[in-house]
Amino acid sequence: MNRGTAALRPGEQSVLLALQSLGTASRRQLSLVTGLPRTTLTAAVSGLLERGLLAEDEDTGPRTGAGRPATVLHIALANRTVAVVEFGHHAQATTLVSYDGRVLGRADLPARAERSMSAVTTGITENIRRMTATPPDSMVVALGMPVLSDGRGLRHARPHELGGPSPAVPLPAWIRADPVPALEAVFMTPLQVANDANLAALGEAEHGAARGARAAVFLRVLGGYGAGIVINGRLFSGAGGVAGELAHVSVREDGALCACGGRGCLATTARGHLDHPGDLMAFFDEAVGMHDVLGRAGHDPRAQRYLTDIGRTLAEPLASFLTLLNPDTLVVDADLGPGAAFVISGLHAALRRRVTPPAFQALRIVRGELARHAIAVGGSVLARQRYVDALVSPQRRLGPGESGADRRHDQPRVGVTDVRTGQVQRRKRPVRSVD
Numbered sequence: 001m002n003r004g005t006a007a008l009r010p011g012e013q014s015v016l017l018a019l020q021s022l023g024t025a026s027r028r029q030l031s032l033v034t035g036l037p038r039t040t041l042t043a044a045v046s047g048l049l050e051r052g053l054l055a056e057d058e059d060t061g062p063r064t065g066a067g068r069p070a071t072v073l074h075i076a077l078a079n080r081t082v083a084v085v086e087f088g089h090h091a092q093a094t095t096l097v098s099y100d101g102r103v104l105g106r107a108d109l110p111a112r113a114e115r116s117m118s119a120v121t122t123g124i125t126e127n128i129r130r131m132t133a134t135p136p137d138s139m140v141v142a143l144g145m146p147v148l149s150d151g152r153g154l155r156h157a158r159p160h161e162l163g164g165p166s167p168a169v170p171l172p173a174w175i176r177a178d179p180v181p182a183l184e185a186v187f188m189t190p191l192q193v194a195n196d197a198n199l200a201a202l203g204e205a206e207h208g209a210a211r212g213a214r215a216a217v218f219l220r221v222l223g224g225y226g227a228g229i230v231i232n233g234r235l236f237s238g239a240g241g242v243a244g245e246l247a248h249v250s251v252r253e254d255g256a257l258c259a260c261g262g263r264g265c266l267a268t269t270a271r272g273h274l275d276h277p278g279d280l281m282a283f284f285d286e287a288v289g290m291h292d293v294l295g296r297a298g299h300d301p302r303a304q305r306y307l308t309d310i311g312r313t314l315a316e317p318l319a320s321f322l323t324l325l326n327p328d329t330l331v332v333d334a335d336l337g338p339g340a341a342f343v344i345s346g347l348h349a350a351l352r353r354r355v356t357p358p359a360f361q362a363l364r365i366v367r368g369e370l371a372r373h374a375i376a377v378g379g380s381v382l383a384r385q386r387y388v389d390a391l392v393s394p395q396r397r398l399g400p401g402e403s404g405a406d407r408r409h410d411q412p413r414v415g416v417t418d419v420r421t422g423q424v425q426r427r428k429r430p431v432r433s434v435d
């Protein structure tokens, strides 16, 4: 019998569950953790290897004796891929990433305001086709705006609407309103939507500067202030999906109304926009952009001072939050390049004064490692977690912050477009037991 589409047996489920928390394990470790009888364990491991759900590697740890090298097992991820589509105000791109976090390709995706939904989805299809001959197993959409718990992007005013600078690239209205139905109608892979700073946090926590952190906060500076929170390897997006929205922390009780419905949000203040042309002109006495400032960070004391000030500004909304959450790692966006050191220095000085000492002493403030790939790598972590969760617990219910789109896309529908070929498929793909 072909077991490729059959449900998992209880022993197989136990092995996957153990590997979900252990990462890798030898057969002996699996036997101890699962408590399964030897014959059941052997059959479960063989069955999972046969179905391609497990992979086996040589153990690279210290050898304990002579003879055949020991092997370790892990959930097979290397051959599964996700297409991460970024709709940010400064970057739009499609990135193909394996579930184990390797970036396999990246292509720009023009998504300017005047572009229609069909032009953008055609662009995504072409991006993917250029990068792979195999359709990705899932898709993650990264939005440069808060993502509500129903998977919709929060429509709120952008800086230029509040008197600040225009975004480098205004996004089409349909992306800002609700891109899920539009994308759902076109693509046939499981789809998840998340805020881009949150994804970058997940990427850095799993594969970057916050590896091994119990509670990590990622701080995005370029392209709008934002933060992402990862606790024990899982993204925390809050009951309404807006956890980490640094730009919407109120810093002026009697400040201006913000389009999010709040008052005195950081986004409404003059200091809420690091790339405000007026501020840059006043500070540098010449027309410079943020990229010039970052380029001068190595040698121009004014640029260094400007970046240090940004760190001090961000410390204000962060300080109470860091005391209350008491994270071990604060990652500053590596997109700042050499400028990150000065932002960190400003943050460090201001947070030392304002965060309670036990929380400050436990906090590492570090520069990110993934730079422009942080969001896409985070998207692969989200896709992998969803895949493994579904493997170990097929009946798992959706948690807060997960898009309802997940469930509707668990099986491909008839008559939808293949993300690789752009061809409309009339037949369902073989039903798999996962995804």
Ligand SMILES: [Zn+2]
Pocket: 247, 248, 249, 258, 259, 260, 261, 262, 263, 265, 267
């Ligand atoms: Zn606001």
